Amino acid sequence: MWVAEGIMQKRDTENLEETAAYDDVEELSSRNMVQVAEMTVDERIKSCRVHDLLREVAIRKAKDENFFQIHDTRDDEISAKSRYLAVHSLPWDKNYFGSSTPPLRSLLFFNVHEYGKNISLNFKSFRKLRILDLDNVKMSYNLPKGIGEVRLLRYLGLRRTSIGRLPRSFSCLRNLQTLDIRNFYPVKVSNFIWKLESLRHLYAYKMECDVPLMIEGLRNLRTLSRIRFDDIMHNNMITLTSLRKLGIWVDDRSDIDKLCVHLSEVGSLKTLHLYFTRGGPQSLAGLSKLHHVTELKLSGRLRMLPPDFPPNLCRLSLKRTSLKDDPMPVLEKLGQLSFLKLEVPDWGPQYMVISRQGFHQLKFLVLNDAYCLKEIEVEKGALPQLRCLRIKQCYGLEKLPEELKHISSLDALELVDIREDFISRLDAEMVSRVPNLRIFDLPRERLWYLL
Incomplete structure (x- = not known):
């Protein structure tokens, strides 16, 4: 216009x-x-x-x-x-x-x-x-x-x-x-x-x-x-x-x-x-x-x-x-x-594995509506330049990858419309290491910023 x-x-x-x-x-x-x-x-x-x-x-x-x-x-x-x-x-x-x-x-x-x-x-x-x-x-x-x-x-x-x-x-x-x-x-x-x-x-x-x-x-x-x-x-x-x-x-x-x-x-x-x-x-x-x-x-x-x-x-x-x-x-x-x-709403994979040295240029990763996804494994040395990870409506996901806490470039972790029991089990060390942890709860229009 x-x-x-x-x-x-x-x-x-x-x-x-x-x-x-x-x-x-x-x-x-x-x-x-x-x-x-x-x-x-x-x-x-x-x-x-x-x-x-x-x-x-x-x-x-x-x-x-x-x-x-x-x-x-x-x-x-x-x-x-x-x-x-x-x-x-x-x-x-x-x-x-x-x-x-x-x-x-x-x-x-x-x-x-x-x-x-x-x-x-x-x-x-x-x-x-x-x-x-x-x-x-x-x-x-x-x-x-x-x-x-x-x-x-x-x-x-x-x-x-x-x-x-x-x-x-x-x-x-x-x-x-x-x-x-x-x-x-x-x-x-x-x-x-x-x-x-x-x-x-x-x-x-x-x-x-x-x-x-x-x-x-x-x-x-x-x-x-x-x-x-x-x-x-x-x-x-x-x-x-x-x-x-x-x-x-x-x-x-x-x-x-x-x-x-x-x-x-x-x-x-x-x-x-x-x-x-x-x-x-x-x-x-x-x-x-x-x-x-x-x-x-x-x-x-x-x-x-x-x-x-x-x-x-x-x-x-x-x-x-x-x-x-x-x-x-x-x-x-x-x-x-x-x-x-990635958006895989119907009968998608239950497990995802990012291998050593995988995605060596990736800065932004978004996982949307992966309803069947239970676990993400990130091997040591993967995602060396990752700046932001957003996970939205992945209701089956049980936990975050342990390796995330060792990715020094990670500046933001965004969790959108995730189960409350998942949030309650977040690793305290990971929370302390990520500069910006943002948790959005869409259905009730609530927003927390954990800094």
Whole structure:
């Protein structure tokens, strides 16, 4: 959104505007202008908030300047001068903005999903609009064709709406940078995406195409998320010269090796996410061809690990897998791996062993939802650079590995939603040696910090 507003610029030739935006969030945090609500295990800001007093001051100042307005009661009058409007509550009258054309640049809806009627917007009245976020808004089944009149639109959020089709007039949105259609229900799309030459981020969850999707030539496209395998395989992927993140739905018929041959020529690609359905593909051997990929995510009913991984892999996430054997003997040999997240909820291994000198570059290890896991053994000399270990909802785990107390680099141990009897049996020496032991109890929203 910040990039679409035009307030972010490249700081240098290497960093993207989105990277600069994140850097600014970190700076705001360091100045206590925003509060960090949640951090990732590798200490990146995942969510943040503004203190209520600072928020009130900002709202009052913005209102005085006719800059920003929050519409949060049904009796509020919407200013005809505000450039930014956040709608928290809708009046019963459908004519929300009167007959005049407001000078709105951004229009955002929050928490209006309980409104009893379909929202109807006259898009011809919003020709200066750059940001439109309809998250969770109930609208008519098809997005009105008048959306094509909003030629300056750069960001369109349609998450969790009831929209079932995007009109052909959508192809007129040549300035659109972000299209988010992560929806509960399928959204039908005609073959016009290739015309959106400014498009940077396409979140395509539940997107269905009338004809094979054409995306060739989208040289600004950086994120393509949750696209179906069959929708992209006929495209020449090498034309996507800016593509950095790609997420694809695959099944047992998908030729992943052929896909990897295509992707091996996309030098900008850094992150690949494969979502498995129907048990996953027959082969994942082609992953070894992806020399440019440094982050790999595999989600779904994966029963066996790939025979090879991208050779320069630094980050690996295995989510909701069905691995029955201990994956550590394979994963600990990935020489450049610094981040590993494992999620094995169904009939996973009961024992995991990390051998001597295993994971010699790993800094962050996350074990999630390993319900069957009873014991983790860490041999002497393993995990020499581990900085943070997070264990979440591993209800069968009986104890922590003894060797953890001898890993001098270990700075943080996080236990999330773990049985109380497990916590009561924690080794006192281990607790004293780890600088930051954090215990989160999610169901009762309690948090202890043992320092």
